[in-house]
Amino acid sequence: MKFICTKNEFSEAIGNVSKAVSSKSPIPALEGIKLSLKGNILELTGYDLELGIKTQLNVKAERDGEYVVNARLLSEITRKMPSDEICIDINEKMNVNITCGYTEYNISALAADEYPELPAFDREKSVSVSQNILKNMINQTIYAVSSNDNKPILTGELFDIDESGSFSMVALDGFRLAVRNEKINCTEKYSLVVPSKALAETARLLKDDDSRCEFYTNGKHIIFDISGYLVFSRLLDGEFHNYKASIPTDFNTEIIIKTKELMEALDRCTLLISEKNKSPIRCEFADGQLSISCQTPVGKISDEMSVDINGNPVTIGFNNRFAIEALKAADTDKVRLQMNGSNRPIKILPMMGDSFTYLLMPVTLRS
Amino acid sequence: MKFICTKNEFSEAIGNVSKAVSSKSPIPALEGIKLSLKGNILELTGYDLELGIKTQLNVKAERDGEYVVNARLLSEITRKMPSDEICIDINEKMNVNITCGYTEYNISALAADEYPELPAFDREKSVSVSQNILKNMINQTIYAVSSNDNKPILTGELFDIDESGSFSMVALDGFRLAVRNEKINCTEKYSLVVPSKALAETARLLKDDDSRCEFYTNGKHIIFDISGYLVFSRLLDGEFHNYKASIPTDFNTEIIIKTKELMEALDRCTLLISEKNKSPIRCEFADGQLSISCQTPVGKISDEMSVDINGNPVTIGFNNRFAIEALKAADTDKVRLQMNGSNRPIKILPMMGDSFTYLLMPVTLRS
Numbered sequence: 001m002k003f004i005c006t007k008n009e010f011s012e013a014i015g016n017v018s019k020a021v022s023s024k025s026p027i028p029a030l031e032g033i034k035l036s037l038k039g040n041i042l043e044l045t046g047y048d049l050e051l052g053i054k055t056q057l058n059v060k061a062e063r064d065g066e067y068v069v070n071a072r073l074l075s076e077i078t079r080k081m082p083s084d085e086i087c088i089d090i091n092e093k094m095n096v097n098i099t100c101g102y103t104e105y106n107i108s109a110l111a112a113d114e115y116p117e118l119p120a121f122d123r124e125k126s127v128s129v130s131q132n133i134l135k136n137m138i139n140q141t142i143y144a145v146s147s148n149d150n151k152p153i154l155t156g157e158l159f160d161i162d163e164s165g166s167f168s169m170v171a172l173d174g175f176r177l178a179v180r181n182e183k184i185n186c187t188e189k190y191s192l193v194v195p196s197k198a199l200a201e202t203a204r205l206l207k208d209d210d211s212r213c214e215f216y217t218n219g220k221h222i223i224f225d226i227s228g229y230l231v232f233s234r235l236l237d238g239e240f241h242n243y244k245a246s247i248p249t250d251f252n253t254e255i256i257i258k259t260k261e262l263m264e265a266l267d268r269c270t271l272l273i274s275e276k277n278k279s280p281i282r283c284e285f286a287d288g289q290l291s292i293s294c295q296t297p298v299g300k301i302s303d304e305m306s307v308d309i310n311g312n313p314v315t316i317g318f319n320n321r322f323a324i325e326a327l328k329a330a331d332t333d334k335v336r337l338q339m340n341g342s343n344r345p346i347k348i349l350p351m352m353g354d355s356f357t358y359l360l361m362p363v364t365l366r367s
Numbered sequence: 368m369k370f371i372c373t374k375n376e377f378s379e380a381i382g383n384v385s386k387a388v389s390s391k392s393p394i395p396a397l398e399g400i401k402l403s404l405k406g407n408i409l410e411l412t413g414y415d416l417e418l419g420i421k422t423q424l425n426v427k428a429e430r431d432g433e434y435v436v437n438a439r440l441l442s443e444i445t446r447k448m449p450s451d452e453i454c455i456d457i458n459e460k461m462n463v464n465i466t467c468g469y470t471e472y473n474i475s476a477l478a479a480d481e482y483p484e485l486p487a488f489d490r491e492k493s494v495s496v497s498q499n500i501l502k503n504m505i506n507q508t509i510y511a512v513s514s515n516d517n518k519p520i521l522t523g524e525l526f527d528i529d530e531s532g533s534f535s536m537v538a539l540d541g542f543r544l545a546v547r548n549e550k551i552n553c554t555e556k557y558s559l560v561v562p563s564k565a566l567a568e569t570a571r572l573l574k575d576d577d578s579r580c581e582f583y584t585n586g587k588h589i590i591f592d593i594s595g596y597l598v599f600s601r602l603l604d605g606e607f608h609n610y611k612a613s614i615p616t617d618f619n620t621e622i623i624i625k626t627k628e629l630m631e632a633l634d635r636c637t638l639l640i641s642e643k644n645k646s647p648i649r650c651e652f653a654d655g656q657l658s659i660s661c662q663t664p665v666g667k668i669s670d671e672m673s674v675d676i677n678g679n680p681v682t683i684g685f686n687n688r689f690a691i692e693a694l695k696a697a698d699t700d701k702v703r704l705q706m707n708g709s710n711r712p713i714k715i716l717p718m719m720g721d722s723f724t725y726l727l728m729p730v731t732l733r734s
């Protein structure tokens with residue numbers, strides 16, 4: 001294969017498909033990007049057997065072909081080239097010749113038949129969402145995905161879509177839960193669990209505008225089609241937790257609080273907490289006031305802020321990191337906290353509506 | 368002790384003296400900052416027994432005293448405080464109370480008598496230099512300091528000052544040498560070897576303008592007095608290498624070359640080189656042309672650029688990292704390279720004069 005391309009376009013495409021390339025694998029082909037040239041279309045593929053990313057570039061082509069080239073090396077070589085026009089020539093002896101101005105690299109390729117096939121797809125039925133909405137749905141829930149492999153199903157997020165076009169994205173790890181809802185134009189029911197790595201890479205590729213993206217599924221895999229990029233992922237097998245039953249529908253106390261102010265106070269508590277010196281954050285909501293305190297062998301802290309309280313006063317304890325991550329994902333100036341005493345989960349909602357619902361398990365306070 | 372200070376001033380002072388605090392020490396006091404309050408002057412000291420940094424702040428004082436507080440904790444608490452006015456109150460029971468707005472921390476102090484004494488100094492005879500010049504002298508030579516403890520004297524830089532006011536700062540590690548010269552107003556001879564860590568911290572505190580700084584020595588230690596900060600360091604014992612004898616005074620080939628262009632070409636070679644796959648860079652200077660090449664098991668690269676050559680053509684090999692570090696420190700658009708064949712050191716000079724002189728040992732090329 002032989003083609004000429006522009007440095008920036010090629011570099012961007014390599015950078016994006018590289019996210020699906022294994023950085024270390026006993027199979028050298030999995031550390032590579034597959035380059036397939038047919039006519040003027042160069043297709044680039046990265047695939048680590050779980051996640052695949054594919055894109056195409058228009059290039060000045062001279063000779064078709066299909067080879068695998070080490071992703072890290074190809075990316076760094078391209079990035080450091082001295083000018084904009086790069087010529088890549090790979091011959092049957094697997095010699096890769098990359099030139100740009102007076103600079104000439106010679107490295108080795110691998111045969112394309114050593115590269116795994118991406119899953120096959122029927123692309124008839126798709127779900128269509130605005131890119132900015134899908135990006136926001138992922139970014140507002142992914143923090144609550146389990147990082148623990150004990151329950152593999154919880155290392156992904158549930159896509160819970162019904163015929164009325166209600167789309168909920170759900171993440172939970174046993175200590176907290178995040179649900180993000182949107183209305184979409186969909187007349188079919190879907191229940192898929194997508195690994196969080198695929199979602200993180202999808203969010204990275206999604207734009208902040210309302211251009212559309214589609215996703216397709218064959219029941220075992222999903223493809224996201226995002227303006228020029230295809231992200232393939234296997235789905236997670238198994239029954240997702242019945243999340244709806246966990247979400248309380250009533251409350252005894254409702255609090256309205258400034259998100260940033262609370263986050264900064266929790267952040268200050270975090271200074272005293274470490275793996276060795278764990279301690280819950282103690283929050284007393286009473287008389288229009290939140291009193292926060294925390295004590296570890298390092299020292300103690302107390303803090304106060306004004307809040308709007310409706311209902312019973314409550315004293316509750318929680319994990320600092322979990323609370324900070326939820327408030328950060330909320331991404332709104334104020335949040336509503338709904339509680340049912342000190343032993344039941346805290347529910348975090350936006351000021352209006354329920355575009356997101358976060359739950360946080362309380363931690364028992366000593367004394 | 369009890370005082371009120373402004374968050375930003377206190378935070379900056381803590382950040383700077385912290386650079387001399389051990390991050391991990393079996394002696395807890397060495398992980399702390401000594402705070403000494405007399406009248407309205409708060410003195411902050413960090414000292415790891417090799418390097419000390421001391422500064423003073425004007426504060427609103429209520430009660431004198433002297434205590435040691437953990438540096439990391441004090442720094443993080445200060446940085447995360449909600450508003451600008453911070454009150455610190457340390458009592459005889461070693462309770463540290465830090466308040467700011469509604470936020471209140473309680474941590475523990477250590478007694479000041481557990482803190483080591485900084486070296487005593489006669490501060491009569493000083494050497495005076497512009498801050499920007501001293502900063503530049505350090506930054507242009509420190510790359511060549513040895514990081515190997517086999518010869519401790521080479522982990523510092525020689526300050527070689529004579530009665531005529533010639534000041535040379537010298538670093539060498541057996542593979543390369545860096546000398547930086549300035550004329551200063553000095554009528555005494557000094558020969559000191561200052562540890563590179565003290566120089567790095569000194570350079571960080573030095574301003575980019577021509578305000579003065581002074582340094583004093585008692586033969587065993589040095590103090591740099593830099594607009595409000597005192598940096599104390601022990602000096603290194605032993606005989607520094609006779610560097611002047613190593614610098615060739617003649618050459619057979621002189622080359623003028625664009626620094627950035629050469630650096631980028633070497634950087635491209637570096638992609639193929641690793642700890643596992645070492646190889647020298649091969650440079651052929653001939654016919655107004657530099658041909659660079661490098662080959663490792665990863666692949667090979669060749670590159671070309673136009674250069675001005677005076678004298679004999681030469682083919683020479685060198686270590687990529689050492690060459691890149693020297694060119695980076697040179698910090699001039701073009702450099703002169705002087706050579707005496709392929710087995711003798713390369714001398715790197717600025718286009719005009721000899722404000723810096725870098726030597727690079729060649730590496731023998733196979734074939």
